[in-house]
Amino acid sequence: KDSPNLFGSLFEPATRSRVVPVLVPMPAPKPYSYTVPDGVAVEPGSIVQVPLGPRKVIGVVWDGEDDGSVDAKKLRAIERVFDCPPIGREMRQFLDWVAGYTLSPPGLVARMALRAPAAFDPEPMVEGLRFVGGQPERMTPARARVLDMARDGLSWTRSGLAHAAGVSTSVVDGLIAQGIFETIFLPPPPVVALPDPDFSAPRLEGVQKDAAVDILNTVRSGGFSVALIDGVTGSGKTEVYFEAIAETLRRGKQVLILLPEIALTASFLERFQDRFGAKPAEWHSDLAPRTREKVWRQAVTGEVRVVAGARSALFLPFEDLGLIIVDEEHDPAYKQEDRVYYNARDMAVVRARISDFPIVLVSATPSVESQVNGQSGRYTTIHLPTRFGDAALPDLHLVDMRRHAPERGGFLSPVLLRGIGKTIERGEQALLFLNRRGYAPLTLCRVCGHRFQCPQCSSWLVEHRFRNQIQCHQCGYAERTPEACPDCGTLDHLVACGPGVERIAEEVERHFPEARTIVLSSDMAGGVKRLRLELDAIAKGEADIVIGTQLVAKGHNFPLMTLVGIVDADLGLANGDPRAAERTFQLLSQVTGRAGRTGRESHGLLQTYQPQHPVMQAIVSGDAGAFYDREIGERERALLPPFGRLASIIVSADARGDAEAHARGLRQAAPQVSGISILGPAEAPLALVRGRHRFRLLVHGRRASDMQAFLRAMLAHGPKERGSVHVQLDIDPQSF
Ligand code: ADP
Ligand code: ZN
Numbered sequence: 001k002d003s004p005n006l007f008g009s010l011f012e013p014a015t016r017s018r019v020v021p022v023l024v025p026m027p028a029p030k031p032y033s034y035t036v037p038d039g040v041a042v043e044p045g046s047i048v049q050v051p052l053g054p055r056k057v058i059g060v061v062w063d064g065e066d067d068g069s070v071d072a073k074k075l076r077a078i079e080r081v082f083d084c085p086p087i088g089r090e091m092r093q094f095l096d097w098v099a100g101y102t103l104s105p106p107g108l109v110a111r112m113a114l115r116a117p118a119a120f121d122p123e124p125m126v127e128g129l130r131f132v133g134g135q136p137e138r139m140t141p142a143r144a145r146v147l148d149m150a151r152d153g154l155s156w157t158r159s160g161l162a163h164a165a166g167v168s169t170s171v172v173d174g175l176i177a178q179g180i181f182e183t184i185f186l187p188p189p190p191v192v193a194l195p196d197p198d199f200s201a202p203r204l205e206g207v208q209k210d211a212a213v214d215i216l217n218t219v220r221s222g223g224f225s226v227a228l229i230d231g232v233t234g235s236g237k238t239e240v241y242f243e244a245i246a247e248t249l250r251r252g253k254q255v256l257i258l259l260p261e262i263a264l265t266a267s268f269l270e271r272f273q274d275r276f277g278a279k280p281a282e283w284h285s286d287l288a289p290r291t292r293e294k295v296w297r298q299a300v301t302g303e304v305r306v307v308a309g310a311r312s313a314l315f316l317p318f319e320d321l322g323l324i325i326v327d328e329e330h331d332p333a334y335k336q337e338d339r340v341y342y343n344a345r346d347m348a349v350v351r352a353r354i355s356d357f358p359i360v361l362v363s364a365t366p367s368v369e370s371q372v373n374g375q376s377g378r379y380t381t382i383h384l385p386t387r388f389g390d391a392a393l394p395d396l397h398l399v400d401m402r403r404h405a406p407e408r409g410g411f412l413s414p415v416l417l418r419g420i421g422k423t424i425e426r427g428e429q430a431l432l433f434l435n436r437r438g439y440a441p442l443t444l445c446r447v448c449g450h451r452f453q454c455p456q457c458s459s460w461l462v463e464h465r466f467r468n469q470i471q472c473h474q475c476g477y478a479e480r481t482p483e484a485c486p487d488c489g490t491l492d493h494l495v496a497c498g499p500g501v502e503r504i505a506e507e508v509e510r511h512f513p514e515a516r517t518i519v520l521s522s523d524m525a526g527g528v529k530r531l532r533l534e535l536d537a538i539a540k541g542e543a544d545i546v547i548g549t550q551l552v553a554k555g556h557n558f559p560l561m562t563l564v565g566i567v568d569a570d571l572g573l574a575n576g577d578p579r580a581a582e583r584t585f586q587l588l589s590q591v592t593g594r595a596g597r598t599g600r601e602s603h604g605l606l607q608t609y610q611p612q613h614p615v616m617q618a619i620v621s622g623d624a625g626a627f628y629d630r631e632i633g634e635r636e637r638a639l640l641p642p643f644g645r646l647a648s649i650i651v652s653a654d655a656r657g658d659a660e661a662h663a664r665g666l667r668q669a670a671p672q673v674s675g676i677s678i679l680g681p682a683e684a685p686l687a688l689v690r691g692r693h694r695f696r697l698l699v700h701g702r703r704a705s706d707m708q709a710f711l712r713a714m715l716a717h718g719p720k721e722r723g724s725v726h727v728q729l730d731i732d733p734q735s736f
Contacts, residue, residue: 019066019075022050024059025111031062033070035077042078045086047114049079058114060087085300087113087317090355095315097354098347103711103729104340112315112340115296129156129172129181136178142167146175158183195306197246199277204243208236211382212243218358218380219247219323226349228329228374229362231384233593234391237362240384241325242275244360249276249305253322253357257308258344260331261554266532267539269308276306283309283316286528311336311344314351322357324348328554329361329370330586332734341730364593365586368635369642371628387597394564394595394602396620398611410507411499416565416605417511423563424515424544428600431558432504432547433591434567437473437521439465439503440496445485447493458688464523465502475690504567505547512545520548553591562602564595569606569616577735578640582631585615585624592619641732645701647711648733650684654724656693662725663695669718675702676710685735692724698736707731 020042021031034050036042046061056079095113099106131150136143145165150156158176162169175181204212211229218225231237245255259265262284273279281295281304295316298304302319309316311334314324326334326345334344345361352359361370361379374381387393404413412420412432423430440463444451452461454472461470463481471478484491496503505519518534531551538546541560546552572584588606596602608616618627636643649666653659663681670678677700684694701707711729721727 021062022059023062023107023110024057026107027105028107033066033075035075037077047082047084051076091317094351094354102342102731108340113317115293128184130184132182134180142171193278195276195278197249211240214382215244219244224353224356225358226379227360228370228379228381230366233364234387234597235384236388241360248323253320254318255306255323257325260328260333262310280306280308283307283313314344324359327362329363330367335734365589368631372642390599394604396604398616399605399607400611401607401609419563428562429560430545430563432565434501435550436500437523438462438500442497443494445493446495447490448488450485450487456691501547515544517545518543520552522551559598561595562600564592564604566606569608581615588619645707646736647699648730649697650694650728652692652694652726659693659695665719670714673710675705
C-alpha cells in the first residue's frame with residue numbers, strides 16, 4: 001500500500017544532483033548518502049523517506065555536496081518526497097549549530113525538528129446534515145426543537161444538532177429516516193483562527209507604556225536584538241510583550257512564546273485569546289499525537305501564526321518566524337537533560353541571531369547570566385518595578401523557627417497557623433508551599449535504624465501515604481509500604497522523617513478540619529487533566545487552603561490568594577551547589593508572588609532556620625539588586641558561568657569499575673590547553689541511577705576558551721564507548 005509517491009514539480013529551483021546527503025533521526029555523526037531517482041527533484045531541507053537497514057525512516061535532505069566516498073551504485077535511493085515545504089536554510093543552520101555546541105549527533109538534533117509523514121494526510125471531511133424541508137409524520141416537542149434549530153440555515157453535524165436542540169441523537173435520526181434531513185459531507189471545521197493584533201489592546205500607562213515603546217522599537221528595527229523585561233510579578237510584563245507580538249503579527253511574521261509549564265497554563269491561552277481574539281497553538285508533550293502533527297504541519301506551512309509551547313517548540317521548523325518570547329527565562333525547566341542536553345533559553349537566542357530577528361526574555365527574577373548580559377549592554381533591560389494598578393506586592397516576613405517552634409510532630413509554626421486561620425476567616429485563600437512530594441522524604445526503622453533505599457538508585461525511598469507506597473523519585477520504583485522492618489523484622493516501628501506535602505496536609509487537617517484543602521503535586525493521580533481542574537477550582541475560590549510543590553508557583557493567577565506560607569525556605573540551600581542561592585531566591589520570589597494579585601492586602605511568611613542568610617534578607621527587603629550584585633561578584637571571582645565555561649561529562653555503566661575506568665581514560669586523553677582544567681573523575685552527585693553507576697568529570701574553562709574543541713579532542717583520543725559504557729556530555733550544566 002505504501003507505494004512510492006514521488007512528485008518533483010513541487011520544488012522550484014531544484015538541485016539536480018544524483019547523490020545527496022540525508023540526515024536521518026539517528027545518533028549518527030553525519031548525514032548518509034542517498035541517490036535521487038530520475039525525474040525527482042529535491043533540495044536541501046526537503047523531507048523524504050529513505051530506507052535504513054530493514055526500516056523506512058523519515059529524513060531531511062541536508063546541505064553540502066556528497067564527498068563521493070561511497071560508490072554510487074551501492075547507495076540506496078530516496079523512496080518518497082513529502083508534500084511539505086522544505087525546512088528552511090536558517091533552521092538547518094540552527095540545527096547544525098545546536099549539534100556543534102552540545103556535541104550531539106546532528107541526526108538526534110534534527111529528530112527534534114521532524115515529524116512523522118502521517119502529518120501530511122489531508123483533513124478528513126466530516127459528515128454533516130442538510131435541512132431538506134417538509135414536516136415529520138408526527139410532530140413531537142423534541143422534533144419541533146430540532147426543526148427550530150435547523151431553520152437557522154447553518155450546517156450541522158448529527159450530534160451537534162441534537163446537542164443544540166437538547167434532544168438525543170435518535171430524534172435526529174428519526175428525521176433523517178423521514179427525509180427531512182439528508183447527510184452530506186462538510187469540510188473540516190477551521191482549526192486555526194488567526195490572532196488579530198488589534199483585537200483588544202489594553203491602555204498602557206506610565207512605566208508600562210515606556211516599556212512597550214522600548215519593546216516596539218526593538219521589534220520595528222527588525223534585526224537581531226535581545227530585550228530583557230525585568231519586572232516584579234504582576235507588573236504587567238505579559239501585556240508589554242503582547243505589544244511586541246502584535247507588532248510582529250502586523251509585519252506578517254510568526255511568533256513563538258516559550259513557557260516553562262505550558263500544559264498547566266490554560267489561563268495563559270485564555271488571556272491571549274482575550275487580547276488577540278484567538279488562541280495560540282499549543283505545543284507540549286501532553287498533546288495528542290494527531291494534534292501535535294497538525295500543529296507541526298501548520299507551523300511549517302505558516303497557517304499557524306503564534307505557537308505557545310514548552311522548550312521543544314524551539315525546534316518547530318517555522319515557515320517565517322519573526323519573534324521569540326521566553327517567559328520565566330530563569331526557569332530550570334528550559335534545560336533538557338535527555339539525549340540532547342540543551343538550554344532552550346540560550347538556544348532561542350541563537351535561533352534569533354541566525355535568523356536575524358528580535359527575542360524578548362521575561363522574568364521577575366532574571367538568571368544571573370541574563371543580568372550580566374544586561375549590565376554589559378549585550379541585552380537591553382526594560383524594568384517594571386511595581387505591580388500594575390492598585391495591586392501591591394505581598395508584605396513578607398521571616399519566621400525564625402529557632403524561636404517559633406512548631407508543636408511536637410508538626411512543621412507549621414504557631415505564627416503561620418494563626419495567619420492561615422485569619423486568612424480563611426476572611427474568606428480568602430492560603431497557599432502552603434513545600435517543594436517535596438509525598439509524605440516524608442525518608443523512612444527508617446526506629447529499632448535498628450534501617451533506611452529504605454531504592455534497589456537501583458542512590459536515593460531514599462519516599463513514603464507516599466495516600467497511595468500506601470514507598471517510591472523512588474529518581475526512577476519511579478515503588479513498593480507497598482512494608483509493615484515490618486526488612487532488616488530486624490520489628491512490626492510497626494517505621495518512622496517518617498521530615499515533611500512532604502502529604503504530611504503538611506495532615507497537619508492542616510488537624511488544625512482546620514472544616515477548611516476545604518487541596519494538595520497539588522506533579523505525581524497526583526489523574527495527571528495533567530486533574531491538575532488543570534484543581535487549578536481552575538482554586539482560581540474560582542473553591543478551596544481555602546492549597547498545599548503544593550513548585551507547580552503551584554508558576555504563572556497562575558489566584559484572585560483570592562492573600563497568604564503564602566513557605567514551609568521550609570531553607571530547603572533548596574542545603575545541597576552546596578553554587579547556583580543554590582540564585583535558584584532559591586527565584587523560586588521563593590515566584591511563590592510569594594502568587595499572593596495579592598488583585599489589590600487585596602496580602603502576606604508571605606517564610607519559615608527558616610537561617611534568617612540572616614542573604615537569600616532570606618533579599619526576599620524580605622525586596623532588594624534584589626544587592627543580592628544579584630553579590631551573586632555576580634562571587635561568580636566572577638570563581639570564574640563560574642557566565643564568567644567562565646563549564647561542561648560536565650557523565651560516564652555511566654552497569655559495573656562501577658567500568659564507569660570509573662572509562663572516566664579516567666577520558667581524563668588521560670585530554671589535551672593540555674591553558675585555561676582549561678578538569679576536576680574528577682568523582683562519583684556523580686547521583687552515583688547510581690536505574691542500576692547504572694555514574695562518574696563525573698567537570699571541565700572548567702576561561703570564558704574565551706574553546707570548550708567544544710577541547711572536548712572533541714578528548715573524546716577522539718580517549719577510550720571508545722564499549723559494552724554498557726555510555727558517555728553523556730552536558731555543556732553549561734544546571735548544577736556544578
Ligand atoms: P506579569 O506578567 O508581570 O506577572 P501581568 O501582565 O500578568 O503581570 O499583569 C498583572 C495583572 O494586571 C493582570 O491581571 C493584567 O491583566 C493586569 N494588567 C496589566 N497591565 C494592564 C493594563 N495596561 N490594562 C489593564 N490591565 C492590565
Ligand atoms: Zn530508583
